[in-house]
Amino acid sequence: MQIQDLPYPDPGVPDARSGSRFLWWLFRNQLGGQLKALAWGMLHFASVSALPFCVGLAIQAVVDRSGGRLALAGGLMALCCAGNALGDTFLHRAAVTNWITAAARVQQLLARKAALLGSALTRRVAAGEVVAVSTGDVEKIGWFVEAVSRFTAAALTIVLVCVALVVYEPALGLVVILGLPVLALAVLPLLPRATRRADVQREKAGRATELASDTVAGLRVLRGIGGEALFLDRYRDASQEVRHAAVRSARMWSLISAIQVLLPGLLLTAVVWHGVHLAREGTIGVGELVTVYSSVMILTYPLRHFEEIAMAYSFSRPSAKRAARVLALERATDTAGSRAAETPAGDLYDPATGLLAPSGRFTAVVCGDPDTAGRLAERLGGHPSREGTSALLGGVPLDELPLGSARTAVLVQDKDPVLLSGTLRELLDVPASGAVSAGDALAAAQCDDVLAALAQGSLGAEDDPMDARITERGRSLSGGQRQRLALARSLITDPEALVLDEPTSAVDSHTEARIAEGVRALRAGRTTVVFTSSPLLLDRADRTVFLHEGEVAAVGVHRELLRTEPRYRAVVTRETEAETTAREDAAPADRPPTGAPRNGVRGDGAEGATALGDGVPRRDEDVLHRLEEIEETA
Structure with a gap:
């Protein structure tokens, strides 16, 4: 696999039983690239290590006044330099390719897992950990995968050089052979402590990333309550903890590096001291002494890869463990699907x-507990509960369908949809049936003012608002504008069943009434489920279902439930029991039970929001009269 061939057609099925098994799986899946890097690494290290022999041969030729051997030494040296240049160039190329392709494979696996789990992913793994795995951890895993081949080439070269030294000069070669294992293994006692410190640093960095992610996501809310300084102090403290942990980890790695410099120097001193004595005795020649000395000095270069592989493994092991933990998560269902890949039709039942x-x-669904509503929406989207309960569409359990068929059949728009950066045309370019055009969806979602604002704020979009650019996550838009664009995107897909979780919570009441009519008209003949407590949406639903303590408590139409179901009225109107009792005691006997719409102004500020409620509970007939006025205005 080359970089230009990315992404992988199929990244494969990872072995996520542990971090070590995952690293081994990555290595096996890059065996061709690893062997290529190993071959170029052997050429590079062998060429570098052969230079001392060439230098020793040249010096001995000068001492012996042999022009032929001097020319031979020069030719061999030129050949070694060419091999060094060629091997180093292509080793770097192969190593970087292994690094990038391994990181790309992990990123594809993570993206596939995120698409498989959907919103269930962030409930089972913290969002900050997912961010850390998909960014910094991916890079460290790729580093270890590519470092393995270079380390293997360095280790094989060291063995070959030691054998050559014993054959070339046994007296000094034995000293080198006895000293090199000490150099290679001296840092092993320090690695567990260095690894633990690296793990602590990674853990604190993951917490800081999670805190930063949560703070950015709730920045508007923090500004509204004046909590920016508090969270800034928390992040500053977390950042300082990361810094202290990084310093502690760096101290240990600097000690390991110092040992890697000190011990080769001691070995070199021992070789020179012993070699000088042998030269004085006439046992070896000057050229042989220079050869052994140079060889030991050159060996410090491949020896550095022992430190690198230890560092790469120590840093990548916790990263691989986190990645394996995410990749080991499974959708609580048969992801391959045990039924045919066909889209079912019929009633949606939980x-x-x-x-x-x-x-x-x-169908409108009213639920006083947002968490219960969120879990129900996910089940309706094909994600079974922890107990294994799955929603049914046309009598077919969604978890028995292939994932693609399940998501084609049911689309769930959560209460905080994400808008990706790009043009409006790209935003609305989603898999769809083709029965709903972009214009119809935008009109139903009441996006006329949004299109005008986008066209005005984007260069080159005056003629066609579809060319207007949307910033990352739609941050330049108000909350209501983002909701309406996300709603239009969902309407375009035209699924068999559409589930909307609070789709108009940031929209003013007049726009909300028109959206309710638009969605109802556009989705005519299609199954639509809306989780809401807005009287405007509830009044336009064919049927309303009230959930209490996780079970269906009442079914009917909004106006009927408002009059007959006190618990429903309390959720929709935000009316307390004391207010209900006082109002009923004060009401004439022939007046029907009363209720009031939601209190407070609803809207995002940018749309001139008005609301049904003004902070004072209203009687039921006032609510109905107000609804009729809004209908006439719309």
Whole structure:
């Protein structure tokens, strides 16, 4: 695999049982690249290590006044230099290729896992850890994978040079053979402590990343409550902990590096001292002494790769462990699908709560617990509960469908949808049935003012707003504008069943009323489920389902439930029991039970939001009268 061939057609099925097994799996899947790097590494290190023999031969030729051997030594030296240049160039090329392709493979695996798990991923693994794995950890894993081949080439070269020294000059070669294992193994007692410090640094860095991610995600809320300074202090403290841990880790690695410099120097001193005595005795010649001395000095270069592989493994092991933990997560279902890859049709039913969304109807769901509503929305999207309960579409369990078929059948838009950067045309270029055009979806989502704002703020988009650019996560747009664009994107897909979780929570009431009518008209004949407590949406639903303590408590239409179900009225109107009791005691006997819409102004500020509520509870007939006025205005 070459860099230009990325991404992989299929990154494979990883061995995620442990970090070490995952690293070994990556190595095996890059065996061709590893062998190529090993071959070029052997050429490079052998050429470098052969230079001392050439130098010794040249010096001995000068001492013996042999022009022929001097010319031979010069030719061999030129050949070694050419081999060194060629091997180093292609070793670097092969090593970088192994690094990048390994990192790309891991990133593809993580992306595939994220797509498989969906929103369940961040509930099972912290968002900051996912970010750390997909960024810094991927790089460290790639570093270890590519370092293995260079280390292997260096180790083989050292063995060959030691054998050559024993054959060339046994007296000094034995000293080198006895000293080199000490050099290679001297740092082993320090590696566990260095590894532990590196693990602590990675753990603290992951926590700091998670804190930064959460802070950025909630920046608007923090500004609203004046909590920026508090979270800034928390992140500053976390950052300082990372710095202290990094310094402690660096101290240990600097000690290991110092030992790697000190011990070869001591070995070199011992070789020179013993060699000088042998030269004085006439046992060896000057050229042989220079050859052995130069060889030992050159061997410090491949020996440095022992330190590198130890460092690479120490840094990549916790990274591989985190990556394996994420990759080991499984969707609680048969991901391959045990049924045919066909899109079912029919009623959408959740056995855990008893929720039934009839086929082709607009069903609104009211739930007082947002967490329960979120879990229910995920089950309706094909993610079973921890108990293994799965929603059914047309009587077919969604977890028995292939993942692609399940997501084609049911689309879930969560309450905080993400807008990717790019043009509006690219944003709306999603897999779709083709039955709903972009214009119809934008109109149903009431995006006219959003298109005008985007066209005004983007160069070259005056003629066609679809060419307007959207910044990362739509940060230049208000909350209501982002919600409406995300809603339009969901409507374009035209799934068999569409599940919307609070799709208009940041939209003003007049726009919300028009959105309700637009969605109802556009989704006519298709199954639509909306989780909401907005009277405007509830009043336009074909049927309303009220969930209490995780089970269906009442089913009907909004106005009927408002009059007959006190618990439903309390959730929708935000009315307390004391307010309900006081109002009922004060109400005439012939007046129906009363209720009020949600209190407070709803909107994102940028859209001139108005609301049904003004902080004062209203009677039921006031609510209905207000709804009729909004209908006429819309």
